[in-house]
Amino acid sequence: MRDPHQDFFDRLAQEWDLSFTAEDLERLSHLVDSLGVSEGMDIIDLGCGTGVLFDLLRRRVGPEGSVTGVDYSIEMVRVAHRNFPFDNVNVVEADATNLPFKDSAFDMAVSFSAFPHFSDKQRVLQEVNRVLKSGAMFYIIHLQSSKDLASLHKRIGGPVMHDRLPSTEELHEMFSASNFTDINIEDHPGLFLASAVNVK
Numbered sequence: 001m002r003d004p005h006q007d008f009f010d011r012l013a014q015e016w017d018l019s020f021t022a023e024d025l026e027r028l029s030h031l032v033d034s035l036g037v038s039e040g041m042d043i044i045d046l047g048c049g050t051g052v053l054f055d056l057l058r059r060r061v062g063p064e065g066s067v068t069g070v071d072y073s074i075e076m077v078r079v080a081h082r083n084f085p086f087d088n089v090n091v092v093e094a095d096a097t098n099l100p101f102k103d104s105a106f107d108m109a110v111s112f113s114a115f116p117h118f119s120d121k122q123r124v125l126q127e128v129n130r131v132l133k134s135g136a137m138f139y140i141i142h143l144q145s146s147k148d149l150a151s152l153h154k155r156i157g158g159p160v161m162h163d164r165l166p167s168t169e170e171l172h173e174m175f176s177a178s179n180f181t182d183i184n185i186e187d188h189p190g191l192f193l194a195s196a197v198n199v200k
């Protein structure tokens with residue numbers, strides 16, 4: 001059955017890039033600098049939308065690495081394809097709960113502004129555990145606190161009205177249940193950053 005989120009995000013796709021200010025992009029650039037991305041890495045971006053992280057990531061992984069964006073909104077995927085026709089960028093229309101990739105295919109996973117929208121978050125973490133190599137990092141990134149994000153979604157309404165990040169305790173448990181370790185969660189005004197190391 002089709003998730004109402006897909007139509008919601010399909011409708012936003014053409015104008016999506018206008019939602020980022022130069023300041024957002026600057027902050028994202030500094031954040032990505034701190035993630036330990038290096039040349040040759042294969043990185044998966046879950047709920048990639050139009051690919052706001054792609055340029056930051058693809059320049060850091062270089063021609064020997066790759067960035068694979070996954071999104072289940074066909075319109076977001078279309079815009080991402082149009083925006084990033086580069087050899088080291090792949091965009092795939094897929095559900096994050098059922099990733100069409102082989103085991104241990106990636107060196108890092110990121111999800112920017114998307115995790116609260118995943119209907120089955122535990123299943124997504126299981127899939128990330130499967131497609132990441134052992135020792136690889138998964139980062140959940142937002143440019144606002146979980147509290148501010150919840151208020152924003154409430155204001156927007158529609159299918160995202162109740163979309164929330166799990167509490168720090170819940171997210172710890174969810175990561176652990178999917179075999180992630182070294183879990184760190186920062187949650188304060190202007191930033192939510194969760195990181196964990198994948199263990200096979």
Ligand SMILES: C[S@@+](CC[C@H](N)C(=O)[O-])C[C@H]1O[C@@H](n2cnc3c(N)ncnc32)[C@H](O)[C@@H]1O
Binds near residue numbers: 005048051097119
């Ligand atoms: C708020 S947007 C963020 C897009 C992009 N990361 C950005 O920050 O510009 C959330 C994205 O997650 C995608 N999404 C939500 N649930 C998904 C799922 N189960 N599988 C794949 N993509 C999903 C939506 O289609 C949407 O493009």
